[in-house]
Amino acid sequence: MLVSFIVLYLLGSIAIGLMAARRVHNTADYAVAGRNLPLPVIIATTFATWFGSETVLGVSAQFVREGLGGVVEDPFGASMCLVLVGLFFAYRLYKRNLITIGDYYRQRFGRTIEVVCSLIILFSYLGWVAAQITALGLVFNLLSDGAITVTWGMVIGTAVVLVYTLFGGMWSVALTDFVQMIVIGVGLVAIAWFAADMAGGAGKVIDFAAGQGKFQFFPASGNTKDWVFFFAAGITMMLGSIPQQDVFQRVMSSDSAETARRGPVIGGLLYLAFAFIPMFVVTAAVLVMPETPALLKDDPQKILPTLVMAHMPVLLQVAFFGALLSAIMSTASATLLAPSTTFVENILRNLHPGMSDAQTLKAMRISVLVFTGCVLTYAITMKGSSIYELVSGAYQVPLVGAFVPLVFGLYWHRATTQGALLAVVLGIGVWLLFAGSPMLHEAFPQQLAGLLAALIGMFAGSLAPQWVADHKGHVHHFEGSAAA
Numbered sequence: 051m052l053v054s055f056i057v058l059y060l061l062g063s064i065a066i067g068l069m070a071a072r073r074v075h076n077t078a079d080y081a082v083a084g085r086n087l088p089l090p091v092i093i094a095t096t097f098a099t100w101f102g103s104e105t106v107l108g109v110s111a112q113f114v115r116e117g118l119g120g121v122v123e124d125p126f127g128a129s130m131c132l133v134l135v136g137l138f139f140a141y142r143l144y145k146r147n148l149i150t151i152g153d154y155y156r157q158r159f160g161r162t163i164e165v166v167c168s169l170i171i172l173f174s175y176l177g178w179v180a181a182q183i184t185a186l187g188l189v190f191n192l193l194s195d196g197a198i199t200v201t202w203g204m205v206i207g208t209a210v211v212l213v214y215t216l217f218g219g220m221w222s223v224a225l226t227d228f229v230q231m232i233v234i235g236v237g238l239v240a241i242a243w244f245a246a247d248m249a250g251g252a253g254k255v256i257d258f259a260a261g262q263g264k265f266q267f268f269p270a271s272g273n274t275k276d277w278v279f280f281f282a283a284g285i286t287m288m289l290g291s292i293p294q295q296d297v298f299q300r301v302m303s304s305d306s307a308e309t310a311r312r313g314p315v316i317g318g319l320l321y322l323a324f325a326f327i328p329m330f331v332v333t334a335a336v337l338v339m340p341e342t343p344a345l346l347k348d349d350p351q352k353i354l355p356t357l358v359m360a361h362m363p364v365l366l367q368v369a370f371f372g373a374l375l376s377a378i379m380s381t382a383s384a385t386l387l388a389p390s391t392t393f394v395e396n397i398l399r400n401l402h403p404g405m406s407d408a409q410t411l412k413a414m415r416i417s418v419l420v421f422t423g424c425v426l427t428y429a430i431t432m433k434g435s436s437i438y439e440l441v442s443g444a445y446q447v448p449l450v451g452a453f454v455p456l457v458f459g460l461y462w463h464r465a466t467t468q469g470a471l472l473a474v475v476l477g478i479g480v481w482l483l484f485a486g487s488p489m490l491h492e493a494f495p496q497q498l499a500g501l502l503a504a505l506i507g508m509f510a511g512s513l514a515p516q517w518v519a520d521h522k523g524h525v526h527h528f529e530g531s532a533a534a
Contacts, residue, residue, distance in 0.1 A: 053193055055368045056375065059233075060210050063379060066229060067214020067222035077410045080219030081149045081391045083303040091224050092309055095384070096300050096317030098227035100128060101234055101324060102178075102381030103185030106374050110328035111350035114336060117264035122280060125325035127288035132318025135292055136311050140301045142460050144310040151298040151456075152396030158459040159470045160521025161400060166474055168396035170451040171295055175389040176428055177444030182382035183208055183429035189374060192355050201430055207378070212422050215383045216415055219391075220303055223383045230376035237373025238327045241358065244366055245334035252330075259333045275493075282495030290449030290497070293456045295388035328354060386425070390417035450477035450500030454508050462512075466520045469512030477504030 074080050087095070104124060112120045148154055151171065156164035186207025187200040198206070214222045246252040259265060269276040291297060297314070304310035335357040358370040394413045399405055405413065454477065455470040481500030484490045490499075 052364055052367050052371070056193060056371055059372055059375065063226055063229070064210060064213050067218050067226050067383075070222040070225040071214070071218030073221045074217070074219055074411075077407050077414065078149065079221065080411055080414055081387075081395070082299055083220040083224055085147075085303060086305050087224055087303045087309075088305055089309045089313055091228050092300055092304050092313030093317045093320070094231040095224045095227035095303075095380075096132060096297075096314055097320045097324075098231045098234065098376070098380035099296055099300070099384040100132065100317070100321045100381070101231075101377050103182050103374075103378045105321075105325050106238075106328050106377050107185055107188070107351045107354060108181070109325060110332040110354055113264065113329040114332045114350055114353065117262075118267040119269065119280070121329075122267070122284045123287045125322050127284050127286060128291060129318045129322035129325070130288045131291040132297070132314040132321065134288070135297055135301065136313065136315035136318070139292065139456075139460070140304075140310040140314060141307050143298065144301055144304065144307045148298075148302060150392050150395045151293055151295050152392050154459070155452075155455065155470075156396070156523035158465075158522070159455060159467045160523050162521070163455060163467060163470045163474070164396055164523065165400060166471075167293070167452045167455060168392050170447055170474075170478075171293065171392055172389045172397075174290075174294070174444045174447045175385055176425060179382060179385040179389075179425040180429040180432055182378050182385065183426055184432070185374075185378045186211075186382070187429075188351070188355075189371065189378070192359060193371065204426060204429055207375075208382070208422060208426050211379050211382045211386065212419070215386050216418050219387060219414070220299060223380075223387055224303065226383065227380045230380040233376040234373045234380075235324065237369040237376070238324065238331075240369045241362070241366060241373070242327050242331050244362055245331045245338075245357065248361065249334040249337045255330060255334045255337065258337055264333070278498065279495050282498040285501070286449060286497055287445050289453050289501075290445030290447075293448050293452035295392045296384045299384075299388060299391070331357070386418055386422055390414055390421050393417050393421070446481065446497040446500070447478075449497055450481040450504055453501070454504040458508050458512075464512050465508065466512045466516060466518075468514070468516050468518035468520070469508045469510070471518060472507035472511030473504040474507075476507035477501065479503070 073084070078084055109121050109124055143151075143154060146154060146157065148157070150168075152164050152168035155167045183204050184200075187202075187204035190198045190203030190206055191200045194203075214226060246255060249255050249258075269280050300313065300317075301310045304313060332353050335353050338361065339353075339357055341356065341360075355370075355374075358367055362370070391414055394410060394417050398413055398417075399410065451474050454473045455465075458465040458473075459470065477500045480503035481496050484494065484496035484499045490496070
């Protein structure tokens with residue numbers, strides 16, 4: 051019964067995605083849904099994209115091991131990223147009428163910064179998408195009681211997401227996200243309600259977590275080093291996620307500047323609220339499951355699925371795996387589309403500037419296919435890695451390489467191409483230096499060192515005599531189709 055429902059749900063997702071694909075007539079439709087998405091859909095697709103495998107499996111596992119202090123990157127940093135985007139970036143970027151975040155770098159600093167920052171953004175998606183594919187493999191392995199290996203589960207799950215993303219682009223992603231947000235919300239609330247009842251009430255679960263010190267958020271010691279590393283962890287996703295194509299796509303897909311501003315803020319706050327539910331359920335599992343200590347040693351990511359499979363009725367199993375698959379697929383589809391559009395728009399079109407709109411659209415679809423194959427291979431290679439670590443590690447690169455040029459380009463009129471170039475070079479260079487030296491990165495967080503170096507590079511490069519000419523690039527895009 052469980053497997054039958056899941057198969058029907060997967061087929062339904064494909065059907066919705068393919069129906070949405072009929073709205074795609076040009077590049078703008080494919081990349082940003084023709085700038086036609088209303089506020090409820092923007093909220094849903096923002097929430098669903100952020101609410102992925104790392105939230106359900108990774109964050110909950112990290113919480114049961116280290117408490118709230120261990121999840122400062124996600125969900126706290128991740129949700130605040132969306133709030134910051136809505137408050138300080140959405141309106142200014144929406145008014146530029148762009149397709150990719152790379153287009154902004156071209157407009158403000160020229161083609162060199164466009165290409166370099168686009169490559170940084172492309173690289174950062176490997177870990178995030180790999181985390182979703184890893185989770186898909188785990189889910190299919192559990193659902194089949196081991197008959198489907200984790201590797202083959204990765205292949206099957208990726209193929210499902212690929213089908214509707216390949217044809218429908220942002221339209222398919224947004225509409226499937228809308229449905230998936232509903233499934234996530236209903237499913238997780240039902241699971242939490244039942245888990246609380248099993249554990250003797252929500253109060254008992256909360257008291258247990260408090261007694262175990264799980265609500266300790268800030269470093270308990272007054273040690274400066276602990277606070278520095280805590281701060282660095284907090285800003286990794288909070289700031290490193292801002293110069294990301296998936297976030298930018300939701301801003302640019304909005305039907306108005308006000309929708310672009312409000313959607314990320316509401317979506318981010320909803321994400322933070324719902325992220326506590328898996329933490330609550332896993333804490334309840336620790337109370338009611340005798341096998342929890344063994345799972346904590348083996349793989350804490352299995353605690354939540356094991357609780358559902360072993361201790362809950364079939365209907366709730368359907369609700370859980372429906373919610374889990376929704377979370378994974380919504381994130382996977384977005385993170386397959388975002389780097390693919392960035393590659394075509396900001397790398398390929400620089401190599402072949404005369405591409406027509408039809409050629410660009412075809413190239414984007416081919417890019418989705420190729421990128422999917424690359425990420426699937428990477429995920430299989432990294433099998434066994436922590437989902438949480440795969441995601442959190444992915445954002446250090448855009449934090450040190452792409453964040454400073456974006457912020458200073460928007461808010462500091464004296465920022466120049468030379469300053470942006472020096473910010474990227476110093477940010478990435480110092481980050482690599484610290485990452486490659488155990489002595490350095492154990493003494494000071496590598497992402498914070500890279501960010502500080504990027505800030506120095508921006509100020510020094512912009513205020514010094516200009517040996518590199520300041521460039522401004524022109525961006526032309528086709529308009530999306532009218533809303534149906």
